[in-house]
Amino acid sequence: MLSIGDLSKRTGVKVPTIRYYEQMGLIEAAERSEGNQRRYERNDLERLAFIRHARDLGLDIPAIRELIALSQHPDQPCANADRIAADHLVAVREKIEKLKKLEHELERIISHCDGHSIEDCYVIRALSDHGLCEGEH
Amino acid sequence: MLSIGDLSKRTGVKVPTIRYYEQMGLIEAAERSEGNQRRYERNDLERLAFIRHARDLGLDIPAIRELIALSQHPDQPCANADRIAADHLVAVREKIEKLKKLEHELERIISHCDGHSIEDCYVIRALSDHGLCEGEH
């Protein structure tokens, strides 16, 4: 039996976050000690590690909730789980694309400034006028 | 003299967002009509376009506040403005790096699933065990 602090140390998930996940229904409400403190077992540890890893990969809580629900039915086909991951990959790629456009534009803006006065600062001028930009963003 | 709705249409910034920027001190509190409605002039339009563009480039509100303050002193050197942009570029690049790692890992995970049952689903298994991952993330 682990206390919430033990669980936290083993998974790297902070104590208030564990309580938050319980509130959000990602983990079941833990058993309590006589003095009302949460007590966890191995399967709680596994589930929390699952959640942590999914969060680290950028999945949001509704997606994780769905993945947990799916994982309860081992005999079902996994198309939905695969789709969740694939959708997330698409979202990640879209974010990368947007950020690359920003990177490109920022590089250009910064390199165009000769670094003298604010009056001539290309950073300020570029911000004032999107017309100076090369692409959309 | 523009109403807040006119300003909104011309800059693409939504009406409640304009009021929010006023509250955050990014734009000065506008003059008011007799009936207490905000009235704007050309320079408000320019400033709001500046803010909008800076936000589109991913700068946060404290950074924009600082850039606005700097732009009020045309004779000062622009090192601080350039630094804000450069710092932001660094942050953008870091985000891209993280997302690329996620992209790589997600690609790998998805491609390893044969798409049959949840029991064998590589997506679920990979989420359960970071040890199956190639890199950190």
Add this chain to the structure above:
DNA sequence: GATAATTCCTCCAGTGACTAGAGCTTCAAG
């Protein structure tokens, strides 16, 4: 066994940058 230090509990508020709604007032067109 008493005390002290640590951990735990619940509840509430704050983060960033908006966004939406309720309930009311003002404005512009016809």
Add this chain to the structure above:
DNA sequence: CTTGAAGCTCTAGTCACTGGAGGAATTATC
């Protein structure tokens, strides 16, 4: 002069936590 659109303020909700207050329980030390 009426009507409907647009404006006003204030409050609360978004997402995924994070931190603090104030108090109870547990664990360690003496």
